[in-house]
Amino acid sequence: MPLTESDLQPHLDRRRPGQNSLTTPRCEKDQVVIQSGTEGGKTLGTPICCVVENENVYKKDYSKFNQIPRPGHADYTYMLKYGTKASSGGGRSSARETIGRVCAGAIAEKYLSENFGTKFISWVDSVSDVSIPPEDKPGLLNELSEHDRQEIDRRGTFIVLQNEDKRAYIDYQSVLRDQQGKEIKQLDQTANEIYQQIEEEKFLCEDQGEIYKFEEIINIRCPHPATAVKMIEKIKEAKGKNDSVGGIATGMIVNCPKGLGEPCFEKFEALLGMAMLSLPATKGFEFGSGFEGTKLFGSAHNDLFSSCSEEEIKHEKISTEIKSKNPYLETKTNNAGGTLGGITNGNIIYFRVAVKPVSSISVEQQTCDFKGESKILEAKGRHDPCVLARIVPIIEAMSSLVTMDCTLQQLARKASSEVYLEDWF
Secondary structure: OEOOHHHHHHHHHHHOOOOOOOOOOOOOOOOEEEEEOEEOOEEOOOOOEEEEOOOOOOHHHHHHHHOOOOOOOOHHHHHHHHOOOOOOOOHHHOHHHHHHHHHHHHHHHHHHHHHHOOEEEEEEEEEOOEEOOHHHHHHHHHHHOOOOHHHHHHHOEEEEEEEOOEEEEEOOOOEEEOOOOOEEEEOOOOHHHHHHHHHOOOOEEEEOOEEEEEEEEEEOOOOOHHHHHHHHHHHHHHHHOOOOOOEEEEEEEEOOOOOOOOOHHHOHHHHHHHHHHOOOOEEEEEEOOOOHHHHOOHHHHOOOEEEOOHHHHHHOOOOHHHHHHOOOEEEOOOOOOOEEOOEEOOOOEEEEEEEOOOOOOOOOEEEEOOOOOEEEEOOOOOOOOOOHHHHHHHHHHHHHHHHHHHHHHHHHHHHHHHHHHHHHO
């Protein structure tokens, strides 16, 4: 399979720290180098080794944690389990380990995209108590399934303006919004024209006699502009208090191969849930209709079947003869979330992941050291006030890895069954 660093780097760029004021000030380029497993831009079939160097490391930031376990971190449990822990950060529990997941996920996604047209998309659904309105979520889910992650990044990118102690925001449609996300006015320039003026340091925005100057560009990765602005304000509020906030991210898999997942213990959503809950800071997983689905009657929750249209049959490359023997069906709704009995049915797979507030905060906390003696801890260092925007590409990566594993398993089963039938019948 063709594979170079250019296939991996865009994924790492979306994950890396130091992207804007809403992330950690630690600035890492996260430049990837493929050291082995490829030759001449193609995979060899051997293990692929990728290296990403840490270039902006301050080990002294962690010195006091050698004696005091950080609340919310794995320091204490690592000491319980191993009798020791990493002295410079979280070690294996550090979010830096997700670089490897993103690299592997990019390779899996490339294969699935080229062979099945599969897309992996994620976005920020809520930050703290700020959430996309429930009435807008179903339409947004269907709309975004027709796009790719670049569209979500485009919708979630804002030009931040400052006027003394007041901020304003310009969204992807050149709408000027206040700090509550409400529309002020439609600007005459396109977003591209505004970006060009910013690069040339010529941009100023005037509203009712007030002049707003360019401050920065922020990508919150929420595709609902009015909500996204309120999310940015909520994170800025937490950062101003040296605190942090959590939230929820939505994940979606489009054009997932059918028949993935195993009965009982390796159902597709079970593997997906395990993958998501293996990520740092995750605290919950919801699949399909999730907890809201429990409020419905069974008659409303059941996804009723109908026959695929001829156009869909052609798209799936299903012959009429095969269809008559083993009909391909579709469902009118998708409360199940894309699986039945833990096996993918071809529908869009959608799920949500709960992410806790970042544990490392620069607020004094009354805690104790490893000896049980009372201590006051204030975590000095460079930490994210919220990791939601950065966890989006990691959720996409883990989704692609689970799908890739299940796809290879299903392809092996299909191939072995064909050999068996040819040899013995």
